[in-house]
Amino acid sequence: MNRRIALVAVMIVAIAGCQREQRNFDETPSGATAIKSLRMSEVIPGAPDQPPHVVNPDENNAYALSEGKRLFTWYNCTGCHAEGGGGSGPALMDDVWIYGSDPANVFATIVQGRPNGMPAFGGRIPEKEVWELVAYVRSMSGKASKTAAPSRNDSIQAKPSENRVDPQPTTPYGTPQPPS
């Protein structure tokens, strides 16, 4: 009898532990204020400042990551970056981050655009979707939890799905890297 009660108790605890990941359909607050203090050069007059601490609200949220994967095709990121391997734009699935790998840096790169071809998407893509793209772009080189990163490709692709990518070493903040 006692054993049965214990079993039921364990099941109740297990069920209580089941929780579905929250899907956030609402808009997220603007991250633009933090982006303003972002530096694209490591040469700074005076004392070096702290890198802005911006938390991507969609980092490691499986739904947001898969939405980012959808938007990556919708907004034609594939047109230049292909499926991450790069084309007329740089590859995104390697550990080289020309303009920084932090979420804030990737956000700024998408919103502001970059010389030599990266369009400025600010105002054309809602911020919520930019953050989803940021999370997905980082997952391409393993910078997302394997439990949250997309586990399958909708179409035939010459690369493994994002949750099978090993994490790449993070480059130090603001260190410009030459394209390989």
Added chain:
Amino acid sequence: MSRARSIAAVVALASSSRALAVPLQDALDPAGPQAQHLVALWDLMLAMSTVVFVLLVGAAWIAVLRRTRREIETPDLAHSEQEHRRLTRIVSAAVIVSALGLAALVIATIATDRALAGLPLQDALHIELTGHQWWWEASYDNADPSKVFTTANEIHIPVGRPVIFSLKADDVIHSLWVPNLHGKKDLIPGRVATHTIRADRPGIYRGQCAEFCGYQHAWMGLLVVADPPDQYAKWEAHQRETVSTPSDPTAAAGQHVFESGTCAMCHAVQGTTANGRHGPDLTHVASRMTLAAVTLDNTPANLAAWIEDPARIKPGTNMPGNNLPPADMGALLAYLATLK
């Protein structure tokens, strides 16, 4: 809190659907030859099933009553051989009747299938219908490529003329079902299915996605409007017209909001620089009866609510929210109202 909000949204939707100005679908009110064949088959099956049901319930009652009477009788061993033969006859007759009944249904089904496939297709209208999460894109084919036009969620067809649908899916499997006109047909990514219909009387027939396709499957509606041929020709000619720059300054400002903001990333307005292909074509959005795949009546207030926060009306929708300043929203609504 979010759950309370989604419940509120569902309640709001349920009440708004009752208020929708368009009629609901009805499979038992056929508006074309296909649906008529299906209703005839349905009537036959319903009649036969009713007869079988009544006979079976009757037989069961007889068996129950007879058994109680027999139990008190002494078994009549002298006539057991005769009794056995009688039972064999009854069971054999029942098996033959059942087999004949089932065969009749099979024949009726095959005949209906043949009748459905035998719709005469001379002078047919070709429409390429693509299912998206969660809306319908219709492209009216034409031998002259400059005459092809695209619309969404509301298709017009001429009464009495057959229509050939080429069914495609953009993302997941959907299914086309316009109960007043025909049965269901699946839209499968990477394949093209064909579906033929004909409407014999004018009217508005609601269609529905009939294959679960995600969050907003239940609100993936389609309107098929059957117009008399001359009215249809007028509609078709109008759909081919592109949009000219609005003369009203507010609407012109709205066009700028549309083209320099997030709208143009997914939506197209023919004749302007807006060329997005991921959302419904909005060239003649103001002429449509409903918004968001037959979810809302097409009123300025509903349109504003939809643009502001679509996820509140249809959680999970691919359309993002737009936090526009009131002046921009007003201008945008004025512009969209000119897209007749």
